[in-house]
Structure formats: C-alpha cells, structure tokens
Amino acid sequence: xxxxIREHAGVIADxxxxxxxxxMVVVSAPPEAEDLVVALFEVIGDRNATPAYMGKSERADRxxxxxxxxxxxxxxxxxxxxxxxxxxxxxxxxxRNATETSDVDPAATAARQRVGQPVQEVALSKRWCLTQFPTxxxxxxxxMSSEAYEQFVWDAVNLDWEAQYEFQENMVEPxxxxxxxxxxxxxxxxxxxxxxxxxxxxxDARHNLPGGEVFTAPxxxxxxxxxxxxxxxxxxxxxxxxxxxVFEDGExxxxxxxxxxxxxxxxxxxxxxxxxxxxxxxxxxxxxxRFTYNMLFDEKMGDTVHMAVGNAYDxxxxxxxxxxxxxxxxxxxxxxxxxxxxxxxGEIVQRDGTFxxxxxxxx
Amino acid sequence: xxxxIREHAGVIADxxxxxxxxxMVVVSAPPEAEDLVVALFEVIGDRNATPAYMGKSERADRxxxxxxxxxxxxxxxxxxxxxxxxxxxxxxxxxRNATETSDVDPAATAARQRVGQPVQEVALSKRWCLTQFPTxxxxxxxxMSSEAYEQFVWDAVNLDWEAQYEFQENMVEPxxxxxxxxxxxxxxxxxxxxxxxxxxxxxDARHNLPGGEVFTAPxxxxxxxxxxxxxxxxxxxxxxxxxxxVFEDGExxxxxxxxxxxxxxxxxxxxxxxxxxxxxxxxxxxxxxRFTYNMLFDEKMGDTVHMAVGNAYDxxxxxxxxxxxxxxxxxxxxxxxxxxxxxxxGEIVQRDGTFxxxxxxxx
Numbered sequence: 001x002x003x004x005i006r007e008h009a010g011v012i013a014d015x016x017x018x019x020x021x022x023x024m025v026v027v028s029a030p031p032e033a034e035d036l037v038v039a040l041f042e043v044i045g046d047r048n049a050t051p052a053y054m055g056k057s058e059r060a061d062r063x064x065x066x067x068x069x070x071x072x073x074x075x076x077x078x079x080x081x082x083x084x085x086x087x088x089x090x091x092x093x094x095x096r097n098a099t100e101t102s103d104v105d106p107a108a109t110a111a112r113q114r115v116g117q118p119v120q121e122v123a124l125s126k127r128w129c130l131t132q133f134p135t136x137x138x139x140x141x142x143x144m145s146s147e148a149y150e151q152f153v154w155d156a157v158n159l160d161w162e163a164q165y166e167f168q169e170n171m172v173e174p175x176x177x178x179x180x181x182x183x184x185x186x187x188x189x190x191x192x193x194x195x196x197x198x199x200x201x202x203x204d205a206r207h208n209l210p211g212g213e214v215f216t217a218p219x220x221x222x223x224x225x226x227x228x229x230x231x232x233x234x235x236x237x238x239x240x241x242x243x244x245x246v247f248e249d250g251e252x253x254x255x256x257x258x259x260x261x262x263x264x265x266x267x268x269x270x271x272x273x274x275x276x277x278x279x280x281x282x283x284x285x286x287x288x289x290r291f292t293y294n295m296l297f298d299e300k301m302g303d304t305v306h307m308a309v310g311n312a313y314d315x316x317x318x319x320x321x322x323x324x325x326x327x328x329x330x331x332x333x334x335x336x337x338x339x340x341x342x343x344x345x346g347e348i349v350q351r352d353g354t355f356x357x358x359x360x361x362x363x
Numbered sequence: 364x365x366x367x368i369r370e371h372a373g374v375i376a377d378x379x380x381x382x383x384x385x386x387m388v389v390v391s392a393p394p395e396a397e398d399l400v401v402a403l404f405e406v407i408g409d410r411n412a413t414p415a416y417m418g419k420s421e422r423a424d425r426x427x428x429x430x431x432x433x434x435x436x437x438x439x440x441x442x443x444x445x446x447x448x449x450x451x452x453x454x455x456x457x458x459r460n461a462t463e464t465s466d467v468d469p470a471a472t473a474a475r476q477r478v479g480q481p482v483q484e485v486a487l488s489k490r491w492c493l494t495q496f497p498t499x500x501x502x503x504x505x506x507m508s509s510e511a512y513e514q515f516v517w518d519a520v521n522l523d524w525e526a527q528y529e530f531q532e533n534m535v536e537p538x539x540x541x542x543x544x545x546x547x548x549x550x551x552x553x554x555x556x557x558x559x560x561x562x563x564x565x566x567d568a569r570h571n572l573p574g575g576e577v578f579t580a581p582x583x584x585x586x587x588x589x590x591x592x593x594x595x596x597x598x599x600x601x602x603x604x605x606x607x608x609v610f611e612d613g614e615x616x617x618x619x620x621x622x623x624x625x626x627x628x629x630x631x632x633x634x635x636x637x638x639x640x641x642x643x644x645x646x647x648x649x650x651x652x653r654f655t656y657n658m659l660f661d662e663k664m665g666d667t668v669h670m671a672v673g674n675a676y677d678x679x680x681x682x683x684x685x686x687x688x689x690x691x692x693x694x695x696x697x698x699x700x701x702x703x704x705x706x707x708x709g710e711i712v713q714r715d716g717t718f719x720x721x722x723x724x725x726x
Contacts, residue, residue: 024441027418031394034420041423045430052442055390055418057397060404067408078387079415082445 001035004154008131009039012090013047015161016129016209023049023087030056033094033133040090052082056092058100065104070111075118083122093296094133098141102237106266110328113270117327124314131157131209132296141234142292149292156210156287156297164212165204168284170357171214171349175200178344181218181280183305185340188228191247191307193218193280197318203281203300212285212300217316218277220324221250227307230335234293238263243332245309251275252309268309270328278312278324279331281305282342282350295331303353305342306333364398367517371494372402375453376410378524379492379572386412386450393419396457396496403453415445419455421463421600428467433474438481446485456659457496461504465600469629473691476633480690487677494520494572495659504597505655512655519573519650519660527575528567531647533720534577534712538563541707544581544643546668548703551591554610554670556581556643560681566644566663575648575663580679581640583687584613590670593698597656601626606695608672614638615672630672633691641675641687642694644668645705645713658694666716668705669696 013019025044029037037053044051083089101109132138132153139149175181179196183189198216205211229243242258252275257264268275285300292298299306310328317323336342342350349356356363376382388407392400400416407414446452464472495501495516502512538544542559546552561579568574592606605621615638620627631638648663655661662669673691680686699705705713712719719726 021435022437024439026441029418031397031418034394034422037418037420038422038426041420042426042430045427048432048435050437050439050441051423051427052439052445053418053420053423055392055394055400055416057400057404057416059397059401060414060416063401063405064408064414067405069411072384072411074385074413076387076413076415078389078413078445078448081448082415082441085441085444 005035006039007158009043013043016206017088017127019047019049021048025049025088026052026086027090028054028056029092030094032096032135033092036133062101062104065108070108073111073115075115080119089123089126089128091130092133094135095137098137099237106263110270114327129209161204168202168214172200172202174344175216180345182343185334189334191225191227194222197321199316201315213281213283215279215281217312220276220322223247223250223277229332231333233332235263240264267330271326273324273326274310274328276324277307278310279308298333299331303337304333305336306331368398369402370521372406376406379569380451380490382410382412384411388412388451389415389449390453391417391419392455393457395459395498396455399496425464425467428471433471436474436478438478443482452486452489452491454493455496457498458500461500462600469626473633477690492572524568531565531577535563535565537707538579543708545706548697552697554588554590557585560684562679562681564678573663576644576646578642578644580675583639583685586610586613586640592695594696596695598626603627630693634689636687636689637673637691639687640670641673642671661696662694666700667696668699669694
C-alpha cells in the first residue's frame, strides 16, 4: 500500500477525529477508496476502537433515485440509528465517474436531501470528518494525470496542521471583531453583509480534510449586492458555470448561470431558507495551488472567497444570533487573485490574494 | 449490466425477502459486488423502500483484527443499532481473495465473532438473506473459469423456487415425524442422533440464496458416533481437509484434520456449547452439480449431508426442546454419492444420493 495512504489515515485518526479506545467509528467510503478503508481499520484496531464500514455507491444512488417515487421517500431510520450510536464518522469521497448522477432529476436529489436532513443533523452533532481519496475520475475533472493528482491530494491532506492553524489564526480575530464585510472582485462582484455577533472558525482540518479556511455566517437578512462566481459548481454531476446571485434584504432575488441554470434553480427551491447565505469563507491552504473542480479543495485555496447558500453551521452562529436552517448547503467560489479586495468595517484585509498581515501586502 | 444480475436482485427482493413500501433495507456487500448493489438499489427504489449500503472488506477486517487487542474487542453498538431499525438485511458475499484472512490469528477471529454475537442475534430476528456474487476468486477456488462460474451461480440462484419447494417437501414430513436419524457413509462415517420433537425446515431460499436443503436440529446430548467430512472446510481463508469428529453423549470428544487442524481446534474452543451439533441438513438443490468449496452452495448439493457444530437455528428447535446457543456455526459436508445411506427410525430414505420417494430408488 502507498505509504501516503497510511499517513492520511493517521491524520484522520489522530488530528481530525482523535480516535480513542472504546470509540464506535463508522467509515463511509465508495469501493474505489478501499485502500484507505483498510488503513483506517488498521489504525482503528490499533487504538482499540470499534469500526463499521458503510458503503457508498453513486451508481446505486442513481439507480435508487431514478426508480423511487420522490413523493414517497422516507428518512432512513436505520442509518439514523447507526449515526446516533457512533462517536466518530469518517466520510471518504472517491468518485469513479464525477458525472454519475447527471441523469437524475434534480428534484429527486433535493427530495432525498430533505428526508435525509435528520440523519445529517445527527452526523453533524458527532466527531466527523470528510475527506478525499484520489481517483482517476477526480484527476480527469481536474485535468491532471492520476499520479500528479495523487500528489496534489496528499500534499494538501498530509500537511503540518499545527503550523497551518497558527497561520489561519491571523484572520480569525479580525473576522470575529468585525461587524461588516465587503467583498469586491472585478466588475461583477460587490457584496456586503453583517457578521456582527457571529463566530469566525479556524478550519484546521477537524471536519474537512484538507482543511484550510476561516469561515463564519452572515447575519440573516443582511446580505446586499451581487456576486459572480468565477469557478463552476459541480452539482449532481452537472457543471453550473458563471453562476450569478443578486441579494436584497439577505435573500437571493435574482439568479442566473451560463450552463445548467436549472440545477441552480432547483437548489434555490430546496426550502424556504436556502435563498439566504449560510456561510462566508476565506480560503487559506496554499498547498492547494490550483482549482480542481472539487469544492472540498477549491474553497480552501489561498486567494479565494466562498459563499454558501443554505444551511449555516451552528458553530458559526453567535449565542444571541439567529442562524439559517436549510437542507442544502451549496458553496460557490469567487476568485480573489486580481482586482479584488476583502474589507472589514471599511479596512482592506486582503488585496489580490495577499493578506494585510503578510509582508508582501502593500497598504 | 448483465441481465442475470437484475434477475438475481428480483429473486432477493420478491422471493427471499419480500421487500415492500416503507421497508428499511440494508444491503451489505464487498466492493466486488457493486453491480448487484446497484440492481438492488434499483428494485428497492421501485418498491418505495429505503436502502442503506454497508460495505464489507476482508482486507479491512484483516487489518483491523491484526492490529486490535483481542481482549479489548467490543460489541459494535453502532451496527447493532442499525440492525435493530432495519426490516430487511441482504448480505452479499463476493471475495476478491478467498484466503484474505489466512494470516489472522484464529483466536482473534473467534473473539470478534463472540463480541459480534448480539448483533448477529438481532440480524437473525429480521427478514434476512445471504447470497453470493460471482468473482474471479470464487471461480478460482472452484477450479472453474470466471464465465462458467458465473453461469453456475446464476443457475443455482435464479431457480424456479416454487417447484423446488414442492420437491423438498418430500423430505420435510419424514424428517419431522422421525425420532432417530442415522447417517452412514463409507468406512469412516456412522453417526446417530435423536431429532425427536425437533422441526424440519424447508429451505426454499428465504434466508440462503441459493437455498435447497431440508434441515433440522439434533437433540443436544443425543449425538453418538463418528463422522468423516469428505470435503474441505474453508474457514478464515484456510482449508481444513479430512476433518473428523467423534461424538459421545452429544459432545465432540475427539477431533482431527489432515491440514489446518489448529483452525478446527480454535473453532471447537469458541465457547462451551460449540462441541455440540446445532444442525443436520440434507442437500437437495440439483442445479448445484459440483463442489465449489463454498458452503453456501456445497451444503445444498443433492447427494450430500451436512452437520454444523455450534449454534442451532431457533426455527428448528421444537417448542418443548432445548436448543444449542453458540457464537459459532460451522457446517461440514459428508459426500453421500456412494456407499451411503440415511436412515429414519431404521428405514432407509436415501441411498447413494437417491431419495426413497424418487423413481430411481431401489428398495
């Protein structure tokens, strides 16, 4: 087995989820990621914890969703019971074909997401980690060779997470203290929002591996302006390009896309609260040096900002603040490399991808 | 997808487990069997039931068992909770390497089986089905080409189960009525036992797919004599050949084997009740026309008898009778082709593989 896989399993067990003796651990992974499942079972055994292995098959999910009556979908009570009894949930992504669910009705996917929400909520209340195992399909999506892509993934994952945590702390305090954020990029993005009383979180790869962002939640109702998302969103195997959202009083009042606008429309019809922003994130993982059309990596890139419509993470919602509950959480990315700035209460904290606390920054 | 796979999924859903709208269904399968998982998810969707997919990896299990401290193993509470909430459990076997766990300490395997028993008990209280997906490893074990083995599996599985049920009923009544069974084969097998008050079950592929046997439980303490098992037992990837058991007052008092006797010894040390027979079965599925070193198939062969040390199935234990509770249930096969007979209360009901109710039988 490639030694980087055992290293990856070690980061998951020791850094991200802190597996200990007695823990009930669930590893959820597709067939392609069996090597990582093996490495994880080894480390779980070594810690005297107890593993269970949930499979994941996009092909099977597609077959189910095409065959099922969307009106009759039920919350998977058996999976919910499993999740309620676990201590640690490790989810591995490893697509064999990134467009496997491209011929599933987006309404069916949205319906399944809705009935799955109670399960998702249980998962989020536990120690959980979402990570990636490199596959040929992901490499192809990134327009990379398999070998180069493997190196890219393991460089981003098998990082010195203590050093990365310190680096990111530089942005946590300013965000925590700020009341207003403004994001400007090029001609088409100029959006403002209040983050007053919200909590900025340092993502040092506890839940996402790779981690590498600082994120918070906007005050619902405060978002104003428009955003052009430079990078395509992959959703149910379909590429939504040139997405554009216009906000008024915190709600999306207008949206558009170059390709697959219908997918974006479906997303924005998931439920009543999906039209609000649930997250604002600043990417800070510079081991991720290119877009790979994979949100788990793209949103962590050093010179990007991302916003998610839908659900706000509880940890980012201040004690006396209102959050946003939605079955969906869809991240979209703004490139901040050129002609861009992030302002906190009117002060520029990042310009063209360089942070104010960095030497290269020109005030 | 091979149409025989969809047919297989249909037999599982409609005949074996009777999947209905609202059922919570778990499919447990290794990566090699993904095609059958896809076909099952499709039929589960079509019936408006709710699927979950448990993975199974012999490689991961091996890694876990080699790394874990056998003394510290715990009952997987999370898996138990999943099982408690399900209506239907479908288990698929599909090895990539039949000897994958051959370097795991048999004591570790036995310990894991022990802590897993509460989970197993929940599973057995549900609608469940164990089946096989053809793989190159299983074909190799059977000394067959992959294509011939696929045909063999699907011939045995995609059978006319109503006709098969009727055929097997011919043996259910005699076994149900009988008090004493005697099995004689060649020079080395001559064993008697009481089945008085026990229940004979017609296995028409509700729990095992393929099915094709009639089985019951011996009265504990009644087994006397010796048995030579003609066919090797595959256990944890190791082949136990020429196994021999000697019974006195219902207990194994002596055992031996040609190869891997230590594996047999480990089995017989699982717990206090594993030294008793839990099952006597008569194979009646003639679509299975050869040994493939796979108990799920071998024990159903027309001219064989099998006995299992360890656990007795509740359904075979008469209301006022004592059963046998053990964490193990290990089937072993006696070839009844030549120089063999089954006697019920002194009357021959099968000679050299031919049943008394068949035309070819010579009284």
